[in-house]
Amino acid sequence: MKNALDAWTPPGIRAAAEIKWIAAGLSLSFLYSLKFVFRFLSHRSELLWMVENVPPPQMPEVSMPGFFALLDHGLAGFAAVAVCMAGLALYHWFYHYQGSKSIYLMRRLPQRWELLRRCAALPALGAAACLFTALLLLALYCAIYLLFTPDGYLPLQPWHYYF
């Protein structure tokens, strides 16, 4: 397993170690994105409290804030990890200049794409994982927003950025 993964990074770089870092970045990004859930739950309980405790004549015109206002920059962590992937690809390239010029060997391999594959494959996979996870969470949070906002309290334009 180790060898199979190492074929996707520059020789001498352990793919498993880099995958661990990418996974850590994705996990932190996920944790940061949970701020949407906390903000949503907080607004929701506020709304529910008002519904239960404020008499209808005195009830102000309230609604759940817009989805993107609640989300705010909740998915920014994934963007940051994706940017780091570009840095990782650069690191992979310049690795071939450290301690020797192994770039000479890589550039004269009969396999045209070997150098590019080893430099870019893992960063590309990491970036794709970021995009996929971010889209998945976006869909999930969207579903939570639509399903768990109390009936009649969705804003008129839920996808507008407003409180």
Next chain:
Amino acid sequence: MLKLESVSKSYGRRQALDRVDLELRPGELVGLFGENGAGKTTLMKCILGYLDHRGSITLDGAPVTRKNIGRLSFATSEHSFFPTLPAEAHREFYRLHFPHFREKRFERLMDFFELPRSRELRRFSTGQQNQFEVILALCQGADYILMDEPFAGNDIFNREDFYKVLLGILEPGETVLLSTHLLEEVENFISRAVLLRSGKIVGDMPMMELEESGRSLMDFVKEAYQYRPDRVSRALSDLAPEEE
């Protein structure tokens, strides 16, 4: 045959190679000589496709591409191995990427030079690193082996050993282009001497012909470079303090 026709390369305004014509035939052991900055390294890098250049470089009539690049190998004093990998991992890597990798030769050379197999290359001494660099170039299974100052940092005995091993193991079809400053050392090992000066070939002579003419390689180089033996004494006399 590796053929260079009118190969030129410039770095900005500086002409590193100027219409170089050169043919390397199978089985030759060619010494490439020239002062620092003469264009030896640039020439090799152009052959390997590392540098853009003008003119044509062909291998048996075909341009050097990914299809035939495996027929060229390269050993450089800058080293092209992976410093964090051990020798054994390099063997695996070469075996994977070069179908004609010479397994037996690798084994024998590693044993001969008593190089550790499981130690990372960065932990090798400079001399050992040079040896390993050359071993890889010799074992890749290439027909044309380019060596750019491969023994810089090795002691004389070590170099001597290597030249002998080189002569002993090379097969008739294998060609070596060896760039070095160590004229006297390689004189007895090479079959042809090529001299570069300011990016131009100023001398190309089979060693046999040189021997027949009774000249040494150093004589040939001095002639080609129009070396003036009185240069140093003149300079010294110019520098000497004036008599009062």
